[in-house]
Amino acid sequence: MGIKLFDSELNIMEILWRDGDTTAKRIAEITKEKVGWSKTTTYTIIKKCLDKGAIERQEPHFVCHALVTREQVQEQETTELINKMYDGAPDRLIASLLGQKRLTIEEINRLKRLIESLE
Amino acid sequence: MSLLEMTISASTFIVAIMIFRFLLIHKVPKLTFVVLWSFVLFRLLVPFSVPSPFSIFTAVSYLEEMVVTVPENAAFSKRSSSLLDDNTVIMQPKSDSIAIPAVPVQAASPLSPYVLIWLVGFIACALFFIIPHLRSRNRYKMSLPVESNYIREWQQTNSLRRKVQIRQSDQILTPLTYGIIRPVVLLPKQIDYEDEQQLGLILTHEYIHIRRFDTLKKWLLAASVCIHWFNPFVWVMYFLANRDIELSCDEKVIRTFGESMKSAYAMALVRLEEKKSGLSPMVNNFSQSSTEERILAIMKTKKISITAMLLAIVIVAGSVTVFATSAPDHTVEHAGSDGAKVVYQGKGQSTTALMPIDLTFTSADVPMLIDRLNASNYRAVYMDNEVYLRVTKDNSILISKDSGTNWSLYDADDINATEFANWLLINDPIPGYSMKEMQSRLKEGAQVKHIVFGNGKEMYLVTDQNGIHIELVQPEKVASVLLDGHRMMITFKKLSNISATMLQSFYDLLVSNGILTETEAEQDYSAKIEHFEQNDTMFTITD
Numbered sequence: 001m002g003i004k005l006f007d008s009e010l011n012i013m014e015i016l017w018r019d020g021d022t023t024a025k026r027i028a029e030i031t032k033e034k035v036g037w038s039k040t041t042t043y044t045i046i047k048k049c050l051d052k053g054a055i056e057r058q059e060p061h062f063v064c065h066a067l068v069t070r071e072q073v074q075e076q077e078t079t080e081l082i083n084k085m086y087d088g089a090p091d092r093l094i095a096s097l098l099g100q101k102r103l104t105i106e107e108i109n110r111l112k113r114l115i116e117s118l119e
Numbered sequence: 120m121s122l123l124e125m126t127i128s129a130s131t132f133i134v135a136i137m138i139f140r141f142l143l144i145h146k147v148p149k150l151t152f153v154v155l156w157s158f159v160l161f162r163l164l165v166p167f168s169v170p171s172p173f174s175i176f177t178a179v180s181y182l183e184e185m186v187v188t189v190p191e192n193a194a195f196s197k198r199s200s201s202l203l204d205d206n207t208v209i210m211q212p213k214s215d216s217i218a219i220p221a222v223p224v225q226a227a228s229p230l231s232p233y234v235l236i237w238l239v240g241f242i243a244c245a246l247f248f249i250i251p252h253l254r255s256r257n258r259y260k261m262s263l264p265v266e267s268n269y270i271r272e273w274q275q276t277n278s279l280r281r282k283v284q285i286r287q288s289d290q291i292l293t294p295l296t297y298g299i300i301r302p303v304v305l306l307p308k309q310i311d312y313e314d315e316q317q318l319g320l321i322l323t324h325e326y327i328h329i330r331r332f333d334t335l336k337k338w339l340l341a342a343s344v345c346i347h348w349f350n351p352f353v354w355v356m357y358f359l360a361n362r363d364i365e366l367s368c369d370e371k372v373i374r375t376f377g378e379s380m381k382s383a384y385a386m387a388l389v390r391l392e393e394k395k396s397g398l399s400p401m402v403n404n405f406s407q408s409s410t411e412e413r414i415l416a417i418m419k420t421k422k423i424s425i426t427a428m429l430l431a432i433v434i435v436a437g438s439v440t441v442f443a444t445s446a447p448d449h450t451v452e453h454a455g456s457d458g459a460k461v462v463y464q465g466k467g468q469s470t471t472a473l474m475p476i477d478l479t480f481t482s483a484d485v486p487m488l489i490d491r492l493n494a495s496n497y498r499a500v501y502m503d504n505e506v507y508l509r510v511t512k513d514n515s516i517l518i519s520k521d522s523g524t525n526w527s528l529y530d531a532d533d534i535n536a537t538e539f540a541n542w543l544l545i546n547d548p549i550p551g552y553s554m555k556e557m558q559s560r561l562k563e564g565a566q567v568k569h570i571v572f573g574n575g576k577e578m579y580l581v582t583d584q585n586g587i588h589i590e591l592v593q594p595e596k597v598a599s600v601l602l603d604g605h606r607m608m609i610t611f612k613k614l615s616n617i618s619a620t621m622l623q624s625f626y627d628l629l630v631s632n633g634i635l636t637e638t639e640a641e642q643d644y645s646a647k648i649e650h651f652e653q654n655d656t657m658f659t660i661t662d
Binding site for chain 2 (some may be wrong): 006007008011035036037038041044045108111112114115116118119
């Protein structure tokens with residue numbers, strides 16, 4: 001089975017794969033130093049990993065334990081997820097009103113020809 | 120300025136910019152439009168105005184005066200000369216007051232339905248912007264630092280006063296910048312980090328946004344849409360201004376890199392679009408793509424000629440003077456009752472004149488009537504189709520609502536004389552027969568009483584040892600006859616239409632109150648009717 005993870009989630013998994021089981025507090029300290037995340041941001045990402053079943057929480061002290069190996073993880077496909085998350089969300093509406101819509105292959109080819117013709 | 124005034128004045132400006140934009144988008148620097156939008160924003164968000172005699176609103180109020188007020192006056196002025204020569208009638212047309220409504224305008228309660236509806240719309244709009252923003256912000260926070268020597272070097276050579284972070288995220292599809300005080304440039308993971316030319320273009324674009332505080336501009340645009348959500352022009356402005364900010368930024372990138380980079384830059388944009396749409400199943404034909412507009416704008420960028428520059432300056436200076444300013448306020452200045460200067464700031468436009476249009480006979484015109492009144496038990500008599508009123512020698516006010524059969528005492532409110540003097544200045548600013556006299560009377564401590572009838576009708580009674588003077592307020596034209604210690608005054612329901620019935624009843628009233636004898640009343644009535652008929656080009660006698 002493959003779990004799809006974002007880079008941010010992978011970043012936390014890397015810590016667990018390298019250092020073994022780690023408390024959430026310690027993870028937050030490491031990420032703050034290395035990638036500049038706030039404690040809240042780190043906890044949010046840990047929560048996402050928990051939800052996806054990539055890690056489990058062990059008490060006491062909120063110890064994080066990796067449930068998947070590096071080989072079992074796939075990179076999350078951005079476009080796929082963004083489409084799922086943002087269809088129908090207000091900012092998609094604004095974007096489409098602003099004309100920031102996704103272009104089709106034909107439209108993109110047409111734009112390329114347009115640039116060439118104007119050169 | 121009220122919200123409605125702000126929104127209306129800004130709308131004309133928005134329409135003007137839309138026209139300029141349509142005609143000149145590829146001809147003048149794009150910054151022109153960004154600057155123009157900033158003025159609209161100022162107009163939409165800052166509740167005061169800069170007066171200018173060249174404002175479009177000066178023209179509007181001028182036109183209004185021509186259309187609304189002049190015809191009425193012309194009817195008077197054409198013929199009133201003969202009347203004045205005749206020296207019997209003094210006309211006091213009072214319709215062209217430059218004043219605001221006479222009755223103290225009811226302060227809108229903070230929860231009037233309109234305010235409530237506006238508030239609901241405002242909150243809905245604000246949430247519409249803030250919620251997606253906060254969700255995106257949380258996503259952006261999960262970004263990672265970029266490992267790229269090229270970027271590190273680029274950052275060192277292009278430092279800004281604010282510290283800018285450049286980070287990478289796999290959760291976004293296009294490069295973006297967020298944060299106003301501590302800006303962060305976020306690059307999508309999918310872009311080609313080996314392509315240094317493209318990277319340079321992207322970073323330059325984002326740094327220009329940061330340097331120009333474009334994030335702040337976009338927030339102010341969103342704020343103006345929230346406040347003016349009911350105005351479709353403001354929405355149009357929101358979309359166009361957002362595009363213009365991008366176009367102007369693109370233009371600056373090309374100026375920085377030189378025109379030879381035009382196609383490379385346009386291609387970079389298309390490649391970003393390609394990455395975005397790569398796996399997207401969405402086919403959306405909702406609007407014309409802004410990418411195409413951007414590409415056209417980029418490819419058509421030329422060196423700014425002096426002509427284009429001058430054109431841009433003229434457009435900005437011209438439209439700002441014409442549309443972003445308001446008509447200068449009329450200022451009426453007059454000595455107040457207490458001797459202090461009273462300054463009244465009138466509006467640019469003429470508004471409802473609540474002072475009735477009247478026909479007035481002074482004590483010189485109707486000496487007999489005034490004499491008889493002074494000799495009687497009364498100091499003033501008034502009537503219209505609803506109310507009869509008389510003021511006795513001891514200043515009691517008696518009112519009858521059944522045509523003079525039963526009279527009851529009316530307890531009128533006392534009004535501060537200074538306030539009344541101000542009120543009079545605002546509402547009856549034409550220096551008429553009585554203004555000076557009235558002011559000196561108020562100054563010497565005349566008492567002012569205020570009566571409010573139904574339908575917005577009001578009456579002010581100014582009393583001192585010299586007698587009584589009554590000022591009428593009529594939001595609608597009402598036929599009425601008034602006799603006080605200084606004049607006889609007839610008002611009309613329709614302009615210059617004198618109601619014979621009303622006049623007849625008035626004389627009956629004078630008789631029944633022992634002011635005139637029956638014979639005197641008949642003679643005087645006939646004389647008045649005859650007088651009006653002789654001037655029949657001016658007045659129409661109706662039943």
